Amino acid sequence: MLDFYxxxxxxxxxxxxxxxxxxxxxxxxxxxxxxxxxKEEVDEFSKALVKARGTIKYCSICGNFTxxxxxxxxxxxxxxxxxxxxxxxxxxxxxxxxVREYNGVYHVLHGVISPMSGKGPDSIKLKELVSRMxxxxxxxxxxxxxxxxxxxxxxxxSKLLKPLSIKVTRxxxxxxxxxxxxxxxxxxxxxxxxxxxxx
Amino acid sequence: MLDFYxxxxxxxxxxxxxxxxxxxxxxxxxxxxxxxxxKEEVDEFSKALVKARGTIKYCSICGNFTxxxxxxxxxxxxxxxxxxxxxxxxxxxxxxxxVREYNGVYHVLHGVISPMSGKGPDSIKLKELVSRMxxxxxxxxxxxxxxxxxxxxxxxxSKLLKPLSIKVTRxxxxxxxxxxxxxxxxxxxxxxxxxxxxx
Numbered sequence: 278m279l280d281f282y283x284x285x286x287x288x289x290x291x292x293x294x295x296x297x298x299x300x301x302x303x304x305x306x307x308x309x310x311x312x313x314x315x316k317e318e319v320d321e322f323s324k325a326l327v328k329a330r331g332t333i334k335y336c337s338i339c340g341n342f343t344x345x346x347x348x349x350x351x352x353x354x355x356x357x358x359x360x361x362x363x364x365x366x367x368x369x370x371x372x373x374x375x376v377r378e379y380n381g382v383y384h385v386l387h388g389v390i391s392p393m394s395g396k397g398p399d400s401i402k403l404k405e406l407v408s409r410m411x412x413x414x415x416x417x418x419x420x421x422x423x424x425x426x427x428x429x430x431x432x433x434x435s436k437l438l439k440p441l442s443i444k445v446t447r448x449x450x451x452x453x454x455x456x457x458x459x460x461x462x463x464x465x466x467x468x469x470x471x472x473x474x475x476x
Numbered sequence: 477m478l479d480f481y482x483x484x485x486x487x488x489x490x491x492x493x494x495x496x497x498x499x500x501x502x503x504x505x506x507x508x509x510x511x512x513x514x515k516e517e518v519d520e521f522s523k524a525l526v527k528a529r530g531t532i533k534y535c536s537i538c539g540n541f542t543x544x545x546x547x548x549x550x551x552x553x554x555x556x557x558x559x560x561x562x563x564x565x566x567x568x569x570x571x572x573x574x575v576r577e578y579n580g581v582y583h584v585l586h587g588v589i590s591p592m593s594g595k596g597p598d599s600i601k602l603k604e605l606v607s608r609m610x611x612x613x614x615x616x617x618x619x620x621x622x623x624x625x626x627x628x629x630x631x632x633x634s635k636l637l638k639p640l641s642i643k644v645t646r647x648x649x650x651x652x653x654x655x656x657x658x659x660x661x662x663x664x665x666x667x668x669x670x671x672x673x674x675x
Contacts, residue, residue: 282570283543289528292521297509298502309567310496311525312532312541319529322491323522326510329488330518333511342511344482368508371481 286312338409340385340402342367350382357381359415363406363434365389365422373420381418384409389426390433398433407437416444423450485511537608539584539601541566549581556580558614562605562633564588564621572619580617583608588625589632597632606636615643622649 282290286308293304311319335341336348343349350356350370360381364370370383388401406417419434421427435445451469452461461469481489485507492503510518534540535547542548549555549569559580563569569582585600605616618633620626634644650668651660660668 283532283541283548285524285528285531285543286541289524292524295517295521296506298505303497305567305570306497307495308528309541309565311529314529316529318494319525322494323525325484325488325491326518326522326525329484329507330511330513330515332484333482342482342485342508344484366508368504371504 335385339383340367340387340405341370341383355380359413360418361406361409361414361416362418362420364420365427365430369420369422381416386421386430389421389430391426392429393426401430403434403437406434407441410438410441410443414443416446418446418448420448534584538582539566539586539604540569540582554579558612559617560605560608560613560615561617561619563619564626564629568619580615585620585629588620588629590625591628592625600629602633602636605633606640609637609640609642613642615645617645617647619647 289308289311290301290304293299293307294301296304299307311322332344333342334344334346336343336346336351338347338351341348341350345352351358357380361384362373362379362381363384363386364373365386365388367385370385373379373383384402384406386401386403386406388396390396390398390401417434417438419431421430431447435447438445449472450465451472452458452465458466488507488510489500489503492498492506493500495503498506510521531543532541533543533545535542535545535550537546537550540547540549544551550557556579560583561572561578561580562583562585563572564585564587566584569584572578572582583601583605585602585605587595587600589595589597589600616633616637618630620629630646634646637644648671649664650671651657651664657665
């Protein structure tokens, strides 16, 4: 760090650089941008930060971010409470909601089982998922990411819930729409063949 | 925007997305990251924003960002006040200072002459530069960026200061160190040939 930059600027650069995917150069660019903004806008940004962190909690039912408890989805009477979609993070709910086709509720694991990073079943919200099985659940759709940890977590959930005679399904893997067979990797292609359907 | 995300989160995503080079997806990622931070760290970030914007002003001599007036460079007695390096933005000072070889002072134009964007000589700090020529200036080094606007601004400054019999120089253009002749564009190569030196 060079000493000729005022402390307040260095400090803000440092704060920006703490954010994921933002290096020192970008942090500097963002800081200089902020310095040129009208004072009111910076105040608004600053307040938005504190407010978001301060007012947001997790839904006591599904674990999604919310400002009311239960969250908007869990307390929506038109949602089918008998279908639970299990996701890794709140942002996955965002992705699924955008499709506007799913009408069940969610369960956020806040992580995945990852033996490589020393994360066992107790480090994610599995107990909370099992405790929701008291109600009459028709189906649990496991929508963890299609990678090693996500698949392992899906298998674990399946084995955990099957004894309770609950239907556990996994989202389909295959060639993405608009994708190209030629560029699909072997595992995706094999999953696509395996999951073929009569038309 | 979907309605199930709490307002405070939407608001913070929106604020992040206003920053240059940060789209909606990145803004969402940054927001979710902030929500998982300890409360004190978010407070610190928030305060850094307001403080940086609030305490920072421009140096009345050179136009650099500063918290004292004159800035640390202009008030440093070991700096040679007779050599002025003219740059477009405060961040260019940062770049030159990193080299730790330049010992003169600076002048920040806060922009360039750009007829295409309707920015004439009056839109940048040229009058301020001319008024600094009252002191006994040995040399003005023009370090605007080597693009159309930067070159035009350099030419303009040269024509402005030459009548005052002040030595105006331009930083050298050429093949960057570690670069490859094969990949150099024609204009850079032509500048490199033109600026050749005896060794």
